[in-house]
Amino acid sequence: MSEKEPAKREKHMEFTPLTPETTFQYADLSIKHINAENTLAMVKRAIRMGYDAVAINIDLGDISDYYTELDSLWTPASQSNSEGEPPKKKKKKQQRKDELADGIAGILKKKLIPPPHFVNASQLNTSDLEKRGKVFRQFSRITFTANEQVVINKVFTHPTVMSYDIVAVRPGEPAVLDTLSRKTELFDIITIDHLEENRGKWLSASKVMDRIRNDGVCYEIAYAESLMPATRKNVLFNGRVLIRSLKSKNVILSSGAETMLDLRSPVDVMNMSLLWGVANSDARKMISGFPKNLLLQAECRGTGNGDVCSMKLSDAEKLAGEEDEKEEKSEEGAEETTTVKPPPIEVKMNQAQYKALLQATKNANDMMKKIKASKAASSSTAPPTS
Template sequence: MASTFIENQFQFAEMNIQHRGNPEKTLSLVRRAIRMGYDCVVINTDIGSINQNIEDVLQESTEEPPKKKKKKGKRENVIPDPVEIDVSKVNTADLEVAGTKFRLFSRLTVTLTDSTSVHTLMHHPQAHKYDLIAVRPSDDRILQTLSRKGDFVDIITYEQTSTSIPWLYGKSGLIQTCITEGLSFEITYAEALKDSSQRRQVLTNARQLLLVTKGGRGVVLASGAEEIIDLRAPYDAANLSILFGGRPEDSRKFLAGNAKRALLRAQSRKTIKGAMVVTNAEEIPSRLVNRKNELERLMSVPEFRAQLEVVEGSSKDSKEASKDIDK
């Protein structure tokens, strides 16, 4: 699905609604997010490691008989098409009354374990179909690679309940470099709502991320919701950021300003790249200027004159060589 222009009326973004293979369930999550006040929703397809068996990508919640397992060792790169949601089935009247416009984006999340997986994702044609690309680096070496060659990535995330995230602890300089390059880091809160042991680890990791990003610079907050009960309204979610160590006055930016920054980065990747030269109006050549005068002006540039002499010299040599052949 194509992204639309991020207008100034942008309010709140839900950057991570999980799609698990059931379009109707995903649609119900989108409807709930809109009713809660989100005018921007991102549907996330998380495939885990990019090299895996095709039947492990999405688990269909249907009554169809399970497909036969493929032989172990026969692995392939699997990136499905972005999920298609019928926006006509979504009621956006409340957003329109508030003067905002509903936007729907697609997102792909991939776990990167080595340089091969980085290269595969970077050049995979299926990845280009998604509006946003999020990655889960396994170690600080992958993160260092992304800090230098991460133009194809928008968001860096991690397993929120993990007790082992090497790059999150002791690599503050590397994280700051990634943010300077335009990458965003993600915190999701759904796991923190489930049980106390998971909540403790989510809080620990989130606090560390806000610490190394100096108060949440470049950090987005999302639900990571798989069920409706996992979703929270924008201001409730913003209040959760205070539990993560954020300041009350900064709580809105995790769902608004920082989220908009990530979306604009993703959108800019789909635009045409070019260069622009700024000069004074009087220095712009007129269409009526004599070509001879313009050539004389160019000849006053040493580099142009040297290049012209080289071309003329080579032309003379070719003519002399052709004369010798004729003789």
Template sequence: MPQTDKFEFADLNIMHNSNAATTLALVKRAIRLGYDTVAINIDVGDLNDVTADEDDPSEPPRKKKKKGGSKVKSIPEPFKVDVSKLDLSELEAAGKQFRQYSRLTVALSETGAVHTLMHDATAKKYDIIAARPANEQLLTTLANKGEIVDLISFDGTEKCFWLNRGKIVQLAVEKGMGMEISYAPALSDSSARRQVFANARQLLAATRGGRGVVLTSKADAILDLRAPYDAANLVTLFGGTPDLGRKLVSANAKRVLLRADAKKTIRGAIRVQSLTGNTQTTVSLLDKLVSVPEFRAEIEIVRASTAACDDVS
């Protein structure tokens, strides 16, 4: 069967902890389990502990840590596995194309960190930006500045107080951001599992039935990974259905990727064209706009969002 652009299942949180061999093994395992799309995630923790690589000389440099404080680190370069080391024969036989994305995850504990994230040159090299806001105020800031991040995440093993702020969560989803649930932390012990499930139930309620929610593994070991349908069935433990679960590892994940692709494309190229004139009709001009990749990607996002709304209603 010839290879197509068919997209089926994605895991947008394969952890990379500086060990390329381990990450490669995780990606190989994900492919064998049935995923055709993965995101390699580098989590740098609290952005206040990271030095910024400002891409704008006019921006003031971040203050260095005081002597005797914790060691300051910088955002590392994105990581992707060597595709030549992967066996893609099963995907290709099924008419699928393997896709991998780079992902950066940061914890935000103060509003100044949002500014840092916006202007960090290395951060802009990543395909997907995810953030863990520490409080409702930071979530509101991210929701109002919808272009900064693609995914909103949280530590599932701890109580997350902004999950009961439905209006803010829904605003973030309306701006195109995905809301992440990761299942690997629930595999560690019963206490963590109870908290992950409780948080997941709250998130499904806050998003009115899982609109914009993405289910990921957050796997840093082979045993953390679950096949797409097994992962989807976990959603029944959150109060959802298997059909919703499949959407969380497929359609909703695709929505995040389309948004990330469009954002990255538009950042590099802007095309302006008048819709008025005597030589061409408005319809033909709109057809030309649709031929521009960034506009076509935006249209796909709108369609995906509309479909998600229809399914929820």
């Protein structure tokens, strides 16, 4: 991949809704994958509860424990002659050899990033959803904790990570959040680590959080951790701080379920949102509206950028009329069409806009000539005053 080309995610998600009947109603974007049998049972239970869109989440933990990319390590020359070298140089070479051995040993200890997991759709009973005119959708998701800023660049460009539909990051330090604010085109969700009390330090960076939210990234609260006594206090406190900082915008509620007992129905989740101070009007958005926006943006994320130009409807019709006139003249061969010079470099417009500007200028000049001619004719025909 060349340096100029943007990183593209090889996803297989097809979410774009074509009709209102096929849009999903409720989504749970965090069903943790532990084994295939447990994941299939939880997806079946989610469908019975009324969810028509789920994301199967593979949580890696600290991403530094996984193999991302070989670092540029120093390799000593195989046929170097160390005889006759000063002691300092010999000691430095030996130190480099030890560093090389430690680096290779550390890489070999790292684990490979697993591929996305999907359940077999033929084993699911979606008859209740079809009766309501809904279509079941499943998406793949990867979640990892980023404690170092250096690792982030390697992770997002990893081909396995790019094959996931949704990428979620769990920032460990405020400095990592600042780095993520400049790479919002590469991930979709920022989630909170409730297992340690010092993980919520970045929640006070409201300006950075607003900048990330404005780019379409969502923040997540996993309600399954609020059901456990060990993490309940941290989940409720961090969730309230998060919702207060973002004013309930672009915040989604997911289960983060590892067992079937952690799943709750959509109505229960909306009622549970009152624990975080969410208004009744915003509760439904957190499991329906905001997840839908997230999936639409995740589908477009990583694609090439395009340019859109706008112009007035009258100018567009005039330009279309000129094109039709030009085609008729070329077919009849009555008149030769004049070539338009390309616009100068400093003018930032395309050929069609430049032609429309020239035509508008010509029309304005003709109008001014007609006005002057009519004024001159009226002054010459006016009777002389006594």
